[in-house]
Amino acid sequence: MNKFPRFISKQVGRLLPEKILFKTDTPVFLPFYHVVSDKHLPYILNYPYRYPSEFEKELDYYLKYFKPVTLEYLLENPRSKEKVFHLSFDDGLKECADLVSHVLLKKGIPATFFVNSGFANNKALFHRYKASLILSELITKPNSEAELFLNNNGLNRQNILQTNFSKVDILDKTANILDISFSDFLKNKNPYLTTNQIFKLKENGFSIGAHSENHPEFWTISEEEQFAEIAQSMSWIVEKFNPAIKTFAFPFTDSGVSLNLLQKLKSENICNLTFGTAGVKYDQFKTHLQRYPAEQPGDFRLNLKSEFVYYKLRNVVGKSTVKH
Secondary structure (H helix, E strand, O other): OOHHHHHHHHHHHHHOOHHHHOOOOOOOEOEEEOOEOOOOOOOOOOOOOEOHHHHHHHHHHHHHHOEEOOHHHHHHOOOOOOOEEOEEEOOOEOHHHHHHHHHHHHHOOOEEEEEOOOOHHHOOOOHHHHHHHHHHHHHHOOOHHHHHHHHHOOOOOOOHHHOOHHHHHHHHHHHHHOOOOHHHHHHHHOOEOOHHHHHHHHHOOOEEEEOOOOOOOHHHOOHHHHHHHHHHHHHHHHHHHOOOOOEEEOOOOOOOOOHHHHHHHHHOOOOOEEEEOOOOOEEOOOOEEEOEEOOOOOOHHHHHHHHHHHHHHHHHOOOOEEOO
């Protein structure tokens, strides 16, 4: 990320009113979240999730300037010029059923929930959530043996939340040193949606999509492995929930994903729509859309306004479209 253009975007964003900025010609607005909760979640330290009151205020802000649309609308109008938005949630966490869906139904906002087939029904835990549990434990109960083991394997308190999937065994061994049982955590806390909860979301009119099998960093694995992660998770979604639209959201980012892969997913009818996380931008592949990560630190309104200014600046120099 180029820091100077982002800095300029933020300064300009402070000055421009929304009624002008959001009415300009931009890509479809696609904000996404992971979880909403009024509780401390020790397994989620890697992004600033929203409290329910904050989330509702953000939804009201979206509704003031954009019209909510369904996934069907996006498939038919991927380059819509209307001021619309489609909301989505990643990782398939249980709060999507327990809290988020009720708020969205109350406000009449469609959404898509992207689920990791390897985690649904609490079968396994995302490696970054494992890292968060370990860090939470070290903060409250420092353990020199665990920290030495992490340091010997290139990890520490400062970088553990960025641990790659390739180092999941290091996290598992660290957890053993700390007497953390991920299986007990999954059994007792049930952080993920169950199949029945996902069915209920679908019955309530929400869309269900895939988010990979195990949530790896796609830029660290081969194209063949990328395809397998997508195909396996999409197969599970189709088998269990038979969605009208087959859709996939890349975990973390679509950086490192080739145009060839996107074309293959389309030509083999594995996905009708796919999503990246590059913010407010167009994509060179028509049915691959870029989403805006809403869970950022700082002022929500300023962050969003700055994102739209950043798009306009990139558009001036011909860099408003993501290339693969």
